[in-house]
Amino acid sequence: GDSVTQMEGPVTLSEEAFLTINCTYTATGYPSLFWYVQYPGEGLQLLLKATKADDKGSNKGFEATYRKETTSFHLEKGSVQVSDSAVYFCALIITSGTYKYIFGTGTRLKVLA
Amino acid sequence: DVKVTQSSRYLVKRTGEKVFLECVQDMDHENMFWYRQDPGLGLRLIYFSYDVKMKEKGDIPEGYSVSREKKERFSLILESASTNQTSMYLCASSPYDIWGSNEKLFFGSGTQLSVL
Numbered sequence: 001g002d003s004v005t006q007m008e009g010p011v012t013l014s015e016e017a018f019l020t021i022n023c024t025y026t027a028t029g030y031p032s033l034f035w036y037v038q039y040p041g042e043g044l045q046l047l048l049k050a051t052k053a054d055d056k057g058s059n060k061g062f063e064a065t066y067r068k069e070t071t072s073f074h075l076e077k078g079s080v081q082v083s084d085s086a087v088y089f090c091a092l093i094i095t096s097g098t099y100k101y102i103f104g105t106g107t108r109l110k111v112l113a
Numbered sequence: 114d115v116k117v118t119q120s121s122r123y124l125v126k127r128t129g130e131k132v133f134l135e136c137v138q139d140m141d142h143e144n145m146f147w148y149r150q151d152p153g154l155g156l157r158l159i160y161f162s163y164d165v166k167m168k169e170k171g172d173i174p175e176g177y178s179v180s181r182e183k184k185e186r187f188s189l190i191l192e193s194a195s196t197n198q199t200s201m202y203l204c205a206s207s208p209y210d211i212w213g214s215n216e217k218l219f220f221g222s223g224t225q226l227s228v229l
Contacts, residue, residue: 036218043117043203043220044156089155093216101146101218105155 002027006090006104013080013111021075021107023064023090031092033057033066033073038087038106047075047088080111116140119204119221126228132191134224136204143209145187146218147171147179150201162187163209194228201225 007022025031032051036044048057053068062077073090090104120135138145144163148156148171158171160179168179176198180188187206191198204221 034217041222043205043222044218045220046217049217101158103156105153 002031002092002094002100002102004090004092004102004104006088006107009087009106009108011107011109013109015082015111015113016079017111019075019077019080019084019109021088021090021109023073023075023104025071025073025090025092027071027092027094027102029094031094033064034091034093035062035064035073035075036089036091036103038089040086044089080109082111082113085109085111117204117206117219117221119202119224121224122222124224124226126191126194126226128195128228130191130194130228132194132226132228134189134191134202134204134226136187136189136221137185138187138206138219139185140206140208140219141184142206142219143184144207144216145181146205146207147177147187147189148203148205149173150203150223156203159189194226196228199226199228 003026005024034049035047037047038044048059050057050066056065064073064075087106087108089106094100117138126132146161147159157173159177162168162181165184178190202224205218207216207218
């Protein structure tokens with residue numbers, strides 16, 4: 001069935017380090033892909049998205065490229081800040097037959113000063 | 114900005130109680146959703162609604178029901194709370210999109226429910 005797999009956390013980095021959070025998916029058709037972020041005490045909010053193969057989503061210094069050949073949508077940031085500490089969720093939306101969001105299990109990022 | 118408001122941030126209930134979780138959105142969105150969030154399991158869809166008085170089961174509807182009498186309000190009901198329903202509950206909404214491929218979900222801040 002359709003699914004999203006992302007790397008387990010927690011991921012602990014020093015400030016200004018490079019970040020990669022891996023995400024791969026299994027889906028029929030051509031899903032849209034998303035990264036959501038959840039800051040402490042808050043609900044999820046959309047970080048970036050890509051709707052077709054080779055699209056690159058970007059926001060707040062984060063980037064992810066929709067790779068159809070490897071069914072991946074890895075999240076990257078060149079230099080993380082303490083304020084990036086949060087839980088990051090990879091997600092896809094299925095639109096064939098029924099409308100449904102599928103979320104990964106989330107990856108907690110902790111950035112140390 | 115869209116605002117999705119959940120009535121309580123923390124809630125403590127006893128086993129067997131009937132529990133109501135309320136969610137209100139202020140942007141006239143057609144779609145509303147209830148998820149539960151558990152460590153290691155991510156977000157799991159309980160119920161969703163595409164319109165007033167309409168509801169559809171998600172992946173884990175057992176032990177829950179919902180009500181949508183008005184477009185802006187979507188209530189989650191635990192008929193008889195049990196300890197395994199202790200969780201973070203997240204409400205979300207989104208506008209109607211006939212293609213469904215570009216929809217962004219707007220989330221509330223969540224209700225942490227503890228059932229003792």
